[in-house]
């Protein structure tokens with residue numbers, strides 16, 4: 106009998122990981138990995154950090170050298186998939202060719218959200234999602250004296266931090282009253298704001314962009330309180346939109362992302378989706394959530410592959426992501442909307458932990474330069490351990506020993 110063909114659309118984090126995972130889980134059929142970018146699959150986290158500092162040296166590839174020979178995976182780069190026919194199990198490629206699949210994984214990721222006000226300004230205004238965009242921004246930052254970043258989320262703050270390290274004056278414009286308001290507790294937002302201000306970043310929170318124009322060599326951005334921000338380089342940091350068009354046009358269920366079940370299966374039994382393009386039921390928050398993190402892309406890729414092969418996928422772990430700013434490593438696990446947050450250590454230390462509690466139960470945690478505690482914190486969150494604030498803030502209590510002790514009692 107002919108070996109089956111599994112096709113993966115999107116050769117980013119989830120797609121590349123899934124291709125390798127298929128072989129790791131002993132799939133012997135044909136694997137075709139199709140990506141519309143002209144590069145080998147690469148990691149995106151370095152785009153706002155190392156690539157901006159060292160655009161010529163940083164090569165954030167995902168797949169090992171020689172993988173095609175070793176694994177037989179067929180990589181088609183620079184080829185967009187234009188249409189999906191669920192009934193015929195067929196894809197139409199941009200070059201007009203058709204490709205038939207037995208099972209399909211959609212790993213199409215997301216694209217940077219744009220603002221019409223800035224779009225009309227032309228060159229010098231940058232989105233940051235792809236390697237080419239990161240290289241263009243790196244070149245622009247080298248020519249600029251000032252950069253204005255619209256949006257104070259993770260990407261906006263990482264770009265501000267990288268710009269400062271390159272000697273560029275940074276202004277961040279954020280319409281919410283706090284930076285990272287969507288995915289960090291208020292105590293961390295305030296901490297980050299003070300760190301950025303100490304480094305000389307002009308942080309304009311609670312203000313909205315209402316107009317923008319080119320003015321000689323610079324841009325002038327006008328805010329709703331009349332403030333005018335001038336900069337030679339402007340960066341969009343206003344979030345990302347999932348690439349769902351292929352799925353939606355084919356008739357798959359789509360909400361804020363392609364709707365998938367716990368096994369990453371879409372509304373069609375032979376089509377799966379993984380990564381930034383998915384919207385999945387989340388047991389932590391009891392709602393459908395679209396996560397845009399490196400860990401989610403890898404975890405969903407593994408889950409999807411297990412399900413495509415008819416294996417039982419491992420249960421999803423505690424959601425986790427990180428950001429690096431000014432040499433600080435900040436990691437986040439679990440629910441960032443926990444109602445109560447306590448500090449383990451003090452905010453004046455270079456390293457500390459924030460613990461998020463729902464009553465006595467640890468439901469979320471943030472480590473600042475204390476990545477070594479993350480494993481134990483994730484274990485405690487996964488157990489929904491009722492440890493209470495007194496224990497968590499007591500630095501003499503060893504978190505690893507505490508997690509181990511509790512694990513033995515459940």
Ligand SMILES: Cc1cc2nc3c(=O)[nH]c(=O)nc-3n(C[C@H](O)[C@H](O)[C@H](O)COP(=O)(O)OP(=O)(O)OC[C@H]3O[C@@H](n4cnc5c(N)ncnc54)[C@H](O)[C@@H]3O)c2cc1C
Pocket residue numbers: 114115116117118119120139140141142148149150151152153184185186187212213214215233234235260348351379380381382396397398399400402425426427428429
């Ligand atoms: C600048 C930046 C910094 C980040 N930093 C961090 C960090 O510090 N920590 C963290 O946890 N996460 C970080 N992330 C998030 C993380 O990189 C993403 O969550 C992850 O890349 C998502 O993987 P993905 O495979 O879903 O999407 P992607 O990696 O975006 O890959 C999707 C690929 O599919 C391609 N594609 C789309 N449509 C088609 C089509 N029709 N045909 C063919 N190809 C198609 C796209 O062009 C793209 O190449 C960062 C992201 C960015 C942009």
